[in-house]
Amino acid sequence: MKKSIFVALLFIFNLSFSQNKERRSTEEQIDQYIENVIEINEIPGAALAVIKDGKIIYENYFGKANLEENKAVDKNTAFKIFSTTKLITSVGVFQLIETGKLSLEDPISKYLENLPQEWQETKVKNLLTHSSGLPDIVQFEDISFSLPYTEKISLLAKKPMQFEIGNQYRYNQTNYLFLAKIIEKITGQSFEEYILKNQFPDAKSNAFFLSNFGQITPNGAVRYNYNIENKKYEKNNYNSGPDSHSANGLNITLSEFIKWNKNLDKDVYLKKETKYSMWQPFPFANNTDRFAYGWEIVPVNKILSYGFTGGNETAFRKFTNNDVTIIFLSNGHKYSSLYVQSQVINHVASLVDKTLTDGYLLAGEKINQDFLKLEISASLKNYLAIKKNHPDWNFEYRLNTIGYTLMNNGRLNDAIKVFELNTKENPKSGGAFDSLAESYFNDNQFEIAxxxxxxSLELSPDNSNAKEMLEKIKRQLSKKS
Structure with missing residues (x-):
């Protein structure tokens, strides 16, 4: 063998060995990170995939799909993905747009009957971008999930609009109910039939619709809620009915979700130009909100990503400029208000691609974890160290969420300390003082509350909650006198 050929082969071997070693190192880092997240948040079961440059560079399964049966999560486990379903619905809508059967500018009254006059000018684009201003159907106790569709809409029509059409973003389940009905009107198929036929034709039991979380399926992961009083997980039996399938009903295995992403990337579902139009920001009239056509836009280290989350347990995100997609699925966690699924996406992205390392987001995740697993004095100390190095970083919302998480999990004294810290950090925030007052009230310290x-009322004169609570405290104190 000629020396030049030998040197070339040796170079290729060393390069391949180096790449495999780097890949193993990344896999090990992700494994260690996910296992830590599962331990801290006490997640029953989870699955994670990372696709980069069109290749699966990470796929793994953790924990239990069914605690009662001691059934492990594996490739055949179908997770409920909750509102992450909306991504699939959005693709289904754009498939109709691409074939000329639907337009973003179409008023919904073209397809839906018996709508109030003030709903008439709502357009398909407003449903996709949550800019419709329609009353949100899940917000009203008198509109039961079990009612027939026509009765639901008759009751909903009597509710007030939330805001002027197109003005702002406000997450709303009515939007996706109407998108499903529009799809059915145009195609003559049920929503479920249309989606499965056009996006999951060969999925069989790997993708199906079911919004009854209490109904156990052969390969489905059980959805769990943590009972604080019993200190254990319990099955969630919530049933929002078939009408919510377009919003929260898809159950899917990780492997099938990976296939779906591959088809999306290879322009099987949509042409490239159609797909990218789906990710364009909608021009909200308030010039403040940012959201695409059914997809959330998330900046990570100033690099935009597109996706959505569901049930505080699942997330799908694409970093289109970096050709990275991350899918995280789980079936419950103890601290549901801390957006663990989004933290996982952001952290794993930083392990896979260093340009996606966002110091502020990673610091926020560390703050969460410290307050959950460390003594309060140590977590406060760590927080102040982060702020000392980055005094411009604002964590008001995060501290508030952590405070409520601690309070709701029986750590009231620790919650008070976190809320106190938040008022010191944000002395002009009426919301921070409102939360601190609530924690004191729950501790029966009525004078301080x-x-x-x-x-809080001084800083935020329109705070109706503070006004109501002051009246309540007045009554409490009068009982003692």
Whole structure:
């Protein structure tokens, strides 16, 4: 063998060995990270995939799909993906747009009957972007999921609009109910038939619609809620009915979701130009909100990503410029208000592609984890160290969420300390003082609660909650006198 050929082969071997070693290192880092997340948040079961440059560079399964049967999560486990379903619905809508059967500019009255006059000018684009201003059907106790569709809409039609059409973003389940009905009107098929036929034709039991979380299926992961009083997980029996399938009903295995992403990337479902138009930001009239046509736009280290999350348990995100897609599925976690699924996506992205390392987001995740697993004095110390190095970083919302998480999990004294910290960090925030007052009220420290509600009202004169609570405290104190 000639020396030049030998050197070339040796170079290729060393390059391949180096790449495999780097890949193993990344896989090990992700494994270690996910296992830590599962332990801290006490997640029953989970699955994660990372696709980069069209190749699956990570796919793994963790924990239990069914605690009662001790059934492990594996390739055949179908997770409920909740509102992540909306991504699939959006693709289904754009398939109709691409074939000329539907337009973003079409008024919904073209397809839906018996709508109030003030709904008439709502357009398909407003449904996709949550800019419709329609009353949200899940917000009203008198509109039961079990009612027939026509009765639901008759009741909903009597509710007030939330805002002027197109003005702003406000997440709303009515939007996706109407998108499903529009799809059915145009295709003559049920929503489920249309989606499965056009996006999952060979999926069989790997993708199906079911919004009854209490109904156990052979390969489905059980959805769990953590019972704070019993300190254990319990099956979730919530049933929002077939009408919500377009919003939260898809059950899918990780492997099938990977296939779906591959087809999306290879322009099987949509032409490239149609797909990218789906990811364009909608021009909200308030010039403040940012959301695409059914897809959330998330900046990570100033690099935009597109996707959605569901049930505080699942997430799908594409970093289109970096050719990275991350899919995270789980079936419950103890601290549902801390958006663990989004943190996982952001953290794993940083392990896979260093340009996606966002110091602020990673610091926020560390703050969450510290307050959950460390003594309160240590977590406060760590937080102050982060702020010392980055005084411009604002964590008001995060501290508030952590405070409520601790309070709701029986750590009231620790919650008070976190809320106190938040008022010191944000002395002009009426919301911060309102939360601190609530924690004192729950601790029966009514005088201090009163002082903080008064401070909250001073900073935020329109705070109706503070006004109501001050009246409530007044009644409590009068009982003692």
């Amino acid at each position: 009163k002082q903080n509600y008064e401070k």
